[in-house]
Amino acid sequence: MEQENSLEMLVTTAHGIARHFGRDCEVCIHDISKKDLEHTIVFILNGHVTGRSVGDGASKVVLETLEALEKGECIVDHLGYRIQTQDGRILKSSSIFLKDDSGKYRWILGINYDVTALINIDAALQSITTVEKDEKQNEGRIPHNVNDLLDNLINESVKKIGKPPALMNKEEKIKAIHFLRDAGAFLITRSGDKVSSFFGISKFTLYSYIDQSKR
Template identity: 25%
Template sequence: MQREQDAIIAALAPVIDGIVATLGSFCEVVVHDFRRPESSVVAIAGSVTGRSVGGAMSEIGMGILARGDQAGDELNYVTRTQDGKLVKSSTMVLRDSTGTVFGALCVNLDITAVTQAHALIGELAGLAAPAPVPTTTFGDDIDSVVAAIVDAYQLEQHRPWAELGREERLELFRSLDERGVFAVRRAVPQVAARLGISRASAYNYLSQARIDTSQEHQA
């Protein structure tokens, strides 16, 4: 199936240029190859997230990767880049004729200016402020994406690793695994360094988290 998957990706390259030419400078279209998660960006047109060919997938891509062939399209979601841009996106999975998910086509629209105008009109009209938007890490370096996911989880707990109990630590590794973090090469050492623990400890926590998850599914 590799030849078929390669052909699908090759066929999309001219398509993404046409989409950006139609929608304009606020649009970016990216083709991801999940067979190479550390550098999944194989084609890109436009510039919204600042990535280039050879760049990394975001947290959203990792989540799709983790769901494998059960993954579905993620349509019309809004995130915020680390430099403050508001981006409206749709991520559509790529499947071969057997149904295997092997990549994704992502359309990103920079809606920062539109949102600012909407907020101003809403303020003048006395409407409630819009709900906060989650930040997504877009970059060419997969390590920065992994680090951002780990940091975000710790912020959610309002406590550093040293203050977490064993079950909370296992839950952290379960959550990272479910988000597709450990599908990336070197992710375990990267997570260990971010948490300030040994690689051996990180591998042990991951192994135990997967055992617990497997037992829950069998129960």
């Protein structure tokens, strides 16, 4: 009677898992107490995922578990592993080993979720979102206006140097301003005022640095 209650609880759990994840999720219960490898499945939902039904035999995990039990080895749940069906579909699977009231392993709760379609979608998205690598391009941010754009470019110039303007020497400031010039920052109206103020130099010095960067 107690064993029947245990199986009933597992069946209830299986229904909850299958209902939650939908028809692409197979949930099955193996009974390994009799060590009948030809007929271990005592309950299954969404058996179309693997093409199995009640009364079918053991999987590789069941065989490995029985072998481990024979050797007296510790049983560990297998969670989130990948397997493949006979027709090539990819499953994300988990096998959870459960004991009966006597403390012996009797049940294996198997969860097999068909992720083939998701993998195909992921591959399609990768194809769309992958961009060609170009050192002159960067992810950056889309500015709301040219002032934001200038701020973004100034911040990027600081990242290029790796230190704040107060710690930059002359050569490093020239290098930062060189970057701003190549990025077109000085095409923005009154950018010279903002850049010279940011780097703590005069506008005369700024234009001198721009000339040096050209050379």
